[in-house]
Amino acid sequence: MPALLRALRLRWKLAVSGAILLGAAAGAVAFVAMPPAEYSSRSLVHVAEKRPRDLFETRESGVSYAIYQHTQTTLIRSNKVLEAALKKSGIGSLEMVRSRTDPVAWLRERLRTEFGNSEILTISMSGGNPEAVATVVNAVTEAYLEQIVRQEEQERVERLERLEQLFEKYQEELRAKREDYREQAQSAGASDQKGSALRQQMVAEHLGQSRRELVQLQSEIRKARAEVTVLAEDAATPAAAAHRDLGFEGLIGRDPVVAKLRADLAEYSGRLEQVRRIVRNPGEPSRKRLEQAVASLAESLRMRYEELRGFHGAQQSGDRPAARDPGLEQAGRYLEILEEQERILREEIASLEQEMGTLGIQSLDLHWVEDEIDLSTEVARAVGSEVRAVTVELEAPPRIRLLEPAKPQGPADPMERYKFCAMAAVASMGAFVGLVSLWEFRAQRIDATAEVAGRLGIGVVGALPTSPRGDRGGATAVRRRALIESVDAVRTALLRASQVEPLQVIMVTSATKGEGKSSLSCHLATSLARAGRRTLLLDCDLRSPAIHLLMDEPLAPGLCEVLRGEVALDDAVHATAASPLEVLPAGCCDAAAVDALAREEFPRLIQDLRGRYEFIIVDSAPALIVTDTLMLSQHVDAALLSVLRLVSRAPDVGEAYERLATLGVRILGAVVSGVRDDPNLSDDRYHYLSGVKR
The missing domain is CATH 1.10.287 (Helix Hairpins)
Structure with a gap:
């Protein structure tokens, strides 16, 4: 930097x-090329993050607010909304719309929708006509509210209607299921599943008790059969005839059949009372069977009483059966009763087992029906709650509402x-x-003398200020005097170096053209002449000579004519006003003269000139442009590099120096021309050079 x-x-x-x-120029082009200012208009729509509610929280499907915002901005730019907006009155006649081949695509491209970091949706557009822009934005906003927002509200109403229909459907299903449940409960003899289970438990207990009784009864039957067998054997003996006469009450009290019938009757009567308290349906099968069993036992007990009463009367009248033993008869009768009870008990057990299976199926059916009723009731309750909530919340404020319509506005930045x-x-x-x-x-132009020594490593012999131009009075004279002093300083350095080693022929060159080498040659030769040194200024820049112009001498005859042998040396050398300075101009250059620089003619000429002059200043061509300088450098004692500030490039100067140094040329250093100085010089230096006392 x-x-x-x-x-x-x-x-x-x-x-x-x-x-x-x-x-x-750029500002003018931009002013002409920039399109006219555009006018922007916008409308503001409030989109709540959550749907406003008065009381209930409905179960409507919801998405994240970010997705909902993106959905709304996409819907605004949809064909449905844009086409509806373009169909509104006055929109199609607008010039900005009528001139478009595809108004929908154009409107989608121009329309801007954004939320920012708030709940406010901005719908905006820019254009050249503020009234038309505001009209289009309002049309799009109205179309969005009609096509999207109102449709969303209509969908809520339709959802409520679907929920009401669904609620009515579940109510009808519940009524049908409850009627079915009531019928099954009546057929099962219970009012609900719990009563059915209790009844099933009672039947199971009754079945178990009947099976235990059957086992006991079978044991009694075996005993009765054994007793009949024993009595039959005893009846065949004479001792059987001596049967002791018993009283009627004693006969009843000692009769095992009566005792058995009484015990069974008491047990079945108790069980019947228990069933009657649970099962109130008189036609229920288990209740009917118990009633039949109690009636059968009572009838058997009555018949036994009649039989014993008849047997007792026969004993009293002396009319006894001869062949029939009362004990054997009673035992046989008792065995028949037991076998009848066994038959009845087996039928009862079979009936109870069948009833048990039926009750199990009915209980399972009731359980399934109750579960279905509970599930349907729960769903119906949820649907009913949602119907009530949606009915109330339909009256709540809308989620999306217009805050501010678009108005014509000036340009955003006038x-x-x-x-x-x-x-x-x-x-x-x-x-x-x-x-x-x-x-x-x-x-990389050279700006100061320090760059020559610092960057290139070339010693600086002197620095010349800018040559004065024009006529500005004393300041010009002072600058001219400063230039002369600077040139004399270079001359002094040259004379000092010539005392150490022979320096008679000095070549002045530069890296490229236009770096002040010809001016330096003239100034240096003039300075040597002022010092009383017989000096020759030799213009060897044959291709682009300039010495004759600077010294106001004719171009020919000159060096080229001498090299071609057309004129003698004395005829080509011109005397100048700055005696003892003489000038040998370049002459008219051609290929023969250039070729002569590389032959023996030029070295002999230089040798001849050495005997005539103390110093020969050779103005050569630029070192990097032609090879003439490199050939001349082999016949000079030393060389000076001319560097012009703000013109000479450091890489070129360095390359010229390297070329000469490679050929073994002794380079005295560089002379920098055009160095900066105070435009008005310092006061002390001005008064000193002008000879004015302060």
Whole structure:
């Protein structure tokens, strides 16, 4: 960056003037090319993060607010909304719409929708006509509210209707299931599942008790059969006839059949009372069976009483059966009763087992029906709650509502066009200044004498100020005097070096053309003549001679004519007003003269001139342009490099130095011309050079 700034300082005039011209041109072009200012208009729509509610929280499907926002912005730019907006009254006649081949695509491209970090949706558009822009934005906003927002509200109403229909459907299903449950419960003899289970438990207990009784009864039957067998055997003996006469009550009390029937009757009567308390249906099968069993036992007990009463009466009248033993008869009768009870008990057990299976199936059916009723009731309750909530919340404020319609507005920035022009001008100026700085930086032109010694390692013999131009009175004279003193300083250094070693022929060259070598040659030769040294100024820049112009001498005859043998040396040398300085101009150059520089003619000429003059200043061609300088350098005693500030490039000067040094030429150093000085000189130096006392 310091190097770029230094390079810019060297070309600041060019940079400033060019930047001003280019900036003015760029600003004018930008002003003409920039389209007219656009007017922006917007409408504001409030989109709540959550749906407003009055009381209930409905179970409507919901998504995250970010997704909902993105959905709304996408719907606004959908074909459905844009086409509806373009169909509104007055929109199709607008010039900005009528001139479009595809108004929907154009409107989608121009329309801007954004939320930012709030619940406010901004719908905006820009255009050249503020009234038309506001009209289009309002049309899009209205179409969005009609096509999207109102449709969403209509979908809520339709959802409520579907929920009401669903609720009515579940109510009908519940009524049918409850009726079915009631019928199954009546057929099962219970009012609910719990009563059915209790009844099933009672039947199971009854079945178990009946099975135990069957086992006991079978044991009694075996005993009765054994007793009948024993009595039958005893009846065949004489002792059977001596049967003791018993009273009727004693006969009943000692009769085992009566005792058995009484015990069974008491047990079945108790069980019947228990069933009657649980099962109130008189036609229920288990209740009917118990009633039949109790009636059968009572009838058997009555018949036994009648039988014993008849047997007792026969004993009293003396009419006894001869062949039938009362004990054996009673035992046989008792055995028949037991066998009848066994048959009845087996039938009862079979009936109970069948009833047990039926009760199990009915209980399972009741359980399934109850579960279905519970599930349907739960769903119906949820649907009913949602119906009630949605019915109430339909009256709540809408989630999306218009806050502010679009209005015609001025341009966002009235100074935008001028700012754009200023930015274009500033950018162009900055680019030009940067390019100039970069160009100068890449050129690496020498700015100060210190760069020659510091960067290139070439010793500086002297520094010459800029040659004075024009007639500005005393200041010009002072500058001319300063230039003469600087040249004399170079001459002094040259004379000092000639005392140490022979330095008679001095070549003045430069890296490229236009670096002040011819001016330096003239000044140095003139300075040597002022010092009383017989000096010859030899112009060896045959291709581009300049000495004859600077010394105001004719171009020919000169060196070229001498080398071609056309004139004698004395005829080509011209005397000058600055005696004892003489000039040998270049003459008219051709290929023969250039070729002579490489032959023996030129070395003999230099040798001849050495005998005539104390110093010969040779103005040669630039070292990097032609090879003439390299050939001349082999016949001189030393060389001076001319460097012109702000013109000479450091790489070129370094390369010229390397070429001469490679050929073994002794280089005295560089003379830098055009060095900077105070434009008005310092006061002390001015008064000193002008001879004025302060």
